[in-house]
Amino acid sequence: MKRTILVATALGLALFAAGCAKKEVKNPIVTARHENYEQVKQAFRAIGDELKKESPSFEVIDTNAEKLDALAKDLPSWFPEGSGPETGAKTEALPVIWEKWPDFEEAAGKLQTAVGGLVAASSAEDLGLTGEAAKNVGGACKSCHDTFRKEDD
Amino acid sequence: MTRTGGPEGPQPAGSAPAKVRVWDPWVRLTHWSLVLLVPALWLTAEKGFLSVHRTLGEVVVGLLLFRIYWGFAGSETARFASFVKGPGAVVAYLKGLGSKTAGHAVGHNAAGGWSILLMLLAIGVQVSLGLVAQDKDGLTVSPLTHLVPYAASEAAREWHERVFFAIVAVVSLHVAAIVYYAFAKRENLVRPMIWGWKLVSGPVAPPAAAPAWRALLGAVLAAGLTWWVALGAPGVPAP
Ligand code: HEM
Numbered sequence: 001m002k003r004t005i006l007v008a009t010a011l012g013l014a015l016f017a018a019g020c021a022k023k024e025v026k027n028p029i030v031t032a033r034h035e036n037y038e039q040v041k042q043a044f045r046a047i048g049d050e051l052k053k054e055s056p057s058f059e060v061i062d063t064n065a066e067k068l069d070a071l072a073k074d075l076p077s078w079f080p081e082g083s084g085p086e087t088g089a090k091t092e093a094l095p096v097i098w099e100k101w102p103d104f105e106e107a108a109g110k111l112q113t114a115v116g117g118l119v120a121a122s123s124a125e126d127l128g129l130t131g132e133a134a135k136n137v138g139g140a141c142k143s144c145h146d147t148f149r150k151e152d153d
Numbered sequence: 154m155t156r157t158g159g160p161e162g163p164q165p166a167g168s169a170p171a172k173v174r175v176w177d178p179w180v181r182l183t184h185w186s187l188v189l190l191v192p193a194l195w196l197t198a199e200k201g202f203l204s205v206h207r208t209l210g211e212v213v214v215g216l217l218l219f220r221i222y223w224g225f226a227g228s229e230t231a232r233f234a235s236f237v238k239g240p241g242a243v244v245a246y247l248k249g250l251g252s253k254t255a256g257h258a259v260g261h262n263a264a265g266g267w268s269i270l271l272m273l274l275a276i277g278v279q280v281s282l283g284l285v286a287q288d289k290d291g292l293t294v295s296p297l298t299h300l301v302p303y304a305a306s307e308a309a310r311e312w313h314e315r316v317f318f319a320i321v322a323v324v325s326l327h328v329a330a331i332v333y334y335a336f337a338k339r340e341n342l343v344r345p346m347i348w349g350w351k352l353v354s355g356p357v358a359p360p361a362a363a364p365a366w367r368a369l370l371g372a373v374l375a376a377g378l379t380w381w382v383a384l385g386a387p388g389v390p391a392p
C-alpha cells in the first residue's frame with residue numbers, strides 16, 4: 001500500500017515536472033509572432049474605441065489603420081516554414097498553413113485588402129464607411145482563424 | 154398556485170400541516186432564469202458564440218439588478234435583512250444539521266442565506282468583469298470595454314475565466330445542500346422553489362408578500378439600467 005502511494009506520488013510529480021518543462025519551451029519565431037499579434041490587437045482596439053466616441057478623431061483612426069496596414073503586409077513573414085507545432089512551443093498555428101501556403105497567403109491578402117479599405121475610408125473622413133471597413137477587417141481576421149488556427153486555447 | 158399535495162416527510166401527529174407561501178413568483182422567476190442562463194453562458198463561451206454570450210450575459214445583469222433591488226424592497230423571504238444572519242445563528246444551524254428531522258424553515262436557513270449571498274456576489278463579479286473584457290483576439294468587445302484601458306480588459310478576461318470556477322464552487326455547495334436535505338432530512342426544497350408554497354406543521358406566521366407593483370417598478374428600473382449599460386453607458390466619457 002505504502003509503496004503504491006509512493007510510486008504514484010513519484011509518477012505524479014514526474015508528470016507534473018514534464019508538464020511544466022513542456023510549457024517552458026520557447027521559440028523565438030513564435031514569441032515574436034505573438035508580440036506582433038499583440039500590436040495588431042492594440043491597433044484594432046484603438047480604432048474600435050475611437051469609433052465609439054461621440055466625435056471620433058480621424059487622426060487616431062488613421063494612425064492605427066496605417067499601423068495595421070504595415071502589420072498586415074508583414075503577416076505572412078511571421079509564419080516561416082517550421083514555425084508550427086513542431087517547434088514544441090505553445091502555438092495555435094495549424095500545419096495546414098504550410099500544406100496550403102497559397103491559401104494562407106490569400107487569406108492574408110484578404111486582410112490586406114480590408115485594411116486598405118479602412119485606410120481609404122478614414123482618410124476620406126467618412127464615419128459610416130470607416131465603421132463598415134473596420135467590420136470587414138474583423139471578418140478577415142476571423143475567417144483566417146477559422147481555417148488556419150487551432151480552436152480552443 | 155392552487156395545488157394540493159401530500160405531506161412532505163414525517164409530520165408530528167395531531168398538528169395539521171398548513172400550506173405556507175414561501176417564495177414569491179419574482180424570486181422563483183429570477184432563480185430559474187439564472188439556473189438556465191449560467192450553463193448557457195458557459196456553453197456559448199466555450200463554443201465561441203460570443204455575441205450570444207454577450208446578450209445572455211446582459212440578461213443576467215438585468216436579473217441581478219432586479220434581485221438586488223428585491224433584496225431590499227421585496228417580499229419578506231427575499232430580503233437580505235431576513236436571511237443574512239450572524240455567525241452565531243449559522244453555527245447553531247450547522248449543529249442541528251445532523252438531525253434527521255426536516256427543519257421546515259420558512260425562507261432560507263442561516264447557512265443557506267450566506268450561500269445565496271455568495272452566489273449573487275460571484276455572479277455580480279463575473280458580469281462586471283465580462284462587461285469590460287475583450288476576447289482574446291480583440292475582435293468582440295463588451296459594452297463597457299471602451300471605458301477601460303487595454304490592459305484592464307485583458308486582465309478582466311483572465312479573471313472572468315477564473316471567477317467562473319468560483320461560481321461553479323458555490324453553486325455546487327448550494328446543490329449539495331439541497332441533495333442532503335432531500336435524502337438525509339427527507340425534505341424536498343425544490344418543489345417550493347417551483348410552486349412557491351410548502352407544507353409546514355405547527356403555527357407559523359406567513360411571510361409578508363410584496364405587492365406586484367413594486368416588482369414591476371423594480372423590473373422597469375433594472376431593465377432601464379441594463380439597457381443603458383448594453384448601449385455602452387452613453388453619456389459616460391471615455392478616458
Ligand atoms: C453569470 C454570467 C456569466 C457567466 C457564467 C460567464 C461565463 C463565461 C465563461 C465560462 C467564459 C469562458 C472562459 C474561458 O474558458 O475562456 C466566458 C468568456 C467570456 N465572457 Fe462571459 N460569462 C458571464 C457574463 C458575461 C457578460 C455579462 C459579458 C459581457 C457582456 C461576458 C463576456 C465574455 C467575454 C468577452 C469572454 C471571453 C471570450 C474569449 O475570448 O474566450 N460574459 N464567460
